[in-house]
Amino acid sequence: xxxxxxxxxxxxxxxxVVEAMVEVMEGDQFGNPSSLHxxxxxxxxxVEEARRQVARLVExxxxxxxxxxxxxxxxxxxxxxxxxxxxxxxxxxxVSAVEHPSVREAARxxxxxxxxxxxxxxxxxxxxxxxxxxxxxxxxxxxxxVMRVNNEVGTLQPxxxxxxxxxxRRPEALFHVDAVQAVxxxxxxxxxxxxxxxxxxxxxxxxxxGVGALWVRPGVHLIPLVWGGGQERDLxxxxxxxxxxxxxxxxxxxxxxxxxxxxxxxALRRRLxxxxxxxxxxxxxxxxxxxxxxxxxxxxxxxxxxGEVLVHALEAEGVYVSTGSACSSRRQATSHVLVAxxxxxxxxxxxxxxxxxPKTQEAEVEAAIEAVVRQVEALRALMGE
Numbered sequence: 001x002x003x004x005x006x007x008x009x010x011x012x013x014x015x016x017v018v019e020a021m022v023e024v025m026e027g028d029q030f031g032n033p034s035s036l037h038x039x040x041x042x043x044x045x046x047v048e049e050a051r052r053q054v055a056r057l058v059e060x061x062x063x064x065x066x067x068x069x070x071x072x073x074x075x076x077x078x079x080x081x082x083x084x085x086x087x088x089x090x091x092x093x094x095v096s097a098v099e100h101p102s103v104r105e106a107a108r109x110x111x112x113x114x115x116x117x118x119x120x121x122x123x124x125x126x127x128x129x130x131x132x133x134x135x136x137x138x139x140x141x142x143x144x145x146v147m148r149v150n151n152e153v154g155t156l157q158p159x160x161x162x163x164x165x166x167x168x169r170r171p172e173a174l175f176h177v178d179a180v181q182a183v184x185x186x187x188x189x190x191x192x193x194x195x196x197x198x199x200x201x202x203x204x205x206x207x208x209x210g211v212g213a214l215w216v217r218p219g220v221h222l223i224p225l226v227w228g229g230g231q232e233r234d235l236x237x238x239x240x241x242x243x244x245x246x247x248x249x250x251x252x253x254x255x256x257x258x259x260x261x262x263x264x265x266x267a268l269r270r271r272l273x274x275x276x277x278x279x280x281x282x283x284x285x286x287x288x289x290x291x292x293x294x295x296x297x298x299x300x301x302x303x304x305x306x307g308e309v310l311v312h313a314l315e316a317e318g319v320y321v322s323t324g325s326a327c328s329s330r331r332q333a334t335s336h337v338l339v340a341x342x343x344x345x346x347x348x349x350x351x352x353x354x355x356x357x358p359k360t361q362e363a364e365v366e367a368a369i370e371a372v373v374r375q376v377e378a379l380r381a382l383m384g385e
Contacts, residue, residue, distance in 0.1 A: 002318040003364035003371070005272075007204075008151055008181060008297055008355035009322055013247070014206040020250040021208060021243040033231075033240050043242050050249025054213050057252040058179070058200065059189045066214045066235045067245050071180040071201035072102035073225070074214040075145075077235065078176040078197040079106035081222035083115060083143045089172055090140030091115045096128050096147065097340035098155070100178055103145050104336070120146070122340050125288035126155035130165045137169040144175050148182035152337040152353055153287030154297030156186070163194045174220065180204055180212075184258040185265060185295050185358070196220050202244065205258070206359065207251030211244035261358035266295035268356055268365045273298055275369045280376050286343055286351055301343075301351040302376050304383065310352055313375040319368050321354050 004012070024030065024046060031039030033047050048062065055062040068074040083093055095107045097119045111117045120128050120136060128146055137144070144166050146157055163175045176197040179188045184205045190198040197220065201212040216222065216235070228237030270290070277283050282303035287293065302310065307323040314321055323335075338348040354368065 001363060001367055002320070003367040004320045005354045005356060005360070005364065005368055006320045006322050007357040007360070008353065010203045010209065011206045011357055011359075013203075013208055014251060014254055016254065017207050017247045017250045021247040024243045024246045029242070033242060043240075046246050047240055047242060050245045050252075053249035054200070054252045057183060057188070057255055058198065058215055060191060060215055061218075063233075064215050064218065066216060066232045067240060067248075068212045068214055068236050069210055069241070070203075070212040071100075071178070071199050072212075073236075074199040074201070074212045075100065075102040075176075075178055076106045077214055077222060077225055078174075078199060079103055079143065079145055080109060080225060081235075082174045082176065082197060082220070083110050084113075084223040085221045086142035086172070086174065087115075090138075090142040092138050092141045093117045094120050094133070094136055094141060094144040096120045096145070096157075097122050098126050098150050098152075098337045099145060099147055100151055100180070103147070103176075103178060107145070120144075122155075124341055125292050126150050126153050126337065126341050127288070127292060128157055128162055130158065130161045133162055134165040134169065137166055137173070139170065141166075141170045141173045144173055145178065146175075147178035147180075148188065149179070149186065149294040149297070150287075150337060151181045151297070152335060153299045153341070154181075154294045155288045156182075156292055156294050159195065160193045167194060181297070182294065184255040185262045187259060190215050190217070197222075202248035202251055205251045205255040206357070208244045208247040211241055211248045213248070258358050262295045265356050265358060265360065266290075268360055268362065269296060269298050269354075271362075272354055272365055272369060273300070276300060276372050279369075279373045283376070284347070286338060286341065286347060296356040298354045299338075299351055300354065300372075301347040303346060303350055305350045305376060305379050307350055307352045309379060310350075310372075310375060313379060314352075314368075314371050317367075317371040317375070319371040321352050321368070323352055 031043040033044040174196040198215040203209040286299040
């Protein structure tokens with residue numbers, strides 16, 4: 001059977017999401033939401049309905065949601081737009097060492113503009129410790145960005161504690177949370193956490209690709225990345241992707257029930273880890289212990305095996321996993337996340353990521369276990385080990 005365990009890269013669209021999108025594209029809701037006639041007003045109504053659905057998922061108000069083309073654009077808008085808006089108050093930016101490339105590269109652009117960008121180190125589990133962050137907050141710090149769930153190893157960051165130490169030392173600084181991998185299986189509550197900006201994406205929760213959102217706390221000013229017709233309250237101008245937004249809204253509505261599945265998914269992840277480590281010599285988990293981990297992401301390394309070779313060997317058996325972030329796996333020689341965790345090269349080279357969702361079935365997990373055991377043994381035999 002096919003076993004798809006690469007949900008952190010993307011999730012297959014739920015049929016109910018596809019149905020909602022087709023309804024918009026084929027029905028009388030194809031109008032431009034900015035048009036004043038009935039077709040435009042109907043399209044606008046569907047966009048606003050989706051805004052309410054996404055807002056409910058993160059326990060926020062609809063007017064705090066800005067739709068974007070995806071998590072990457074939302075992260076860029078938060079990091080670049082937030083820091084540039086506060087440039088007169090300071091030019092110091094803090095970004096954790098394990099952030100997604102869309103945050104890291106945006107921060108590099110800020111460095112090119114004269115900002116001082118500093119990486120926050122993490123411990124061996126990939127966690128930013130509040131006391132470590134507290135030492136790095138300065139009177140000129142204007143923005144801090146720390147993801148809620150790491151996309152490669154599944155570390156669950158203590159964002160509420162991190163936000164508190166930043167706000168105690170520098171209340172003016174903006175705190176951005178990339179919650180792309182967190183939303184759904186874990187509770188995401190930006191208002192309660194006290195953060196200023198938060199990123200989510202549709203295609204990680206069985207929605208369509210090409211649409212995401214940025215939650216913006218009321219009163220926070222951002223400088224837009226794009227200029228034009230004033231859509232999305234001037235933060236993201238351009239004609240809205242109505243089918244994508246409607247699909248996102250439906251996916252968000254469905255994801256409200258995901259938290260009920262979290263422990264089942266966690267149990268499947270534990271089964272993967274325990275059985276593979278029990279049956280495969282020279283294998284280990286990279287990343288956090290269970291109490292600091294999200295339910296759905298597992299990173300395993302196999303000594304003497306290259307991760308990308310194992311990925312293709314598993315694919316031949318119909319088991320789909322990855323070596324890490326899909327946004328950088330084709331061009332990155334080694335994982336910056338595993339480097340930040342202090343993992344030696346021999347383990348970094350042999351790492352693969354297995355990621356689940358509420359749609360993952362026990363049979364898929366069992367098939368993946370057998371395939372990993374079989375392929376690691378075959379590859380080592382081929383190498384003469």
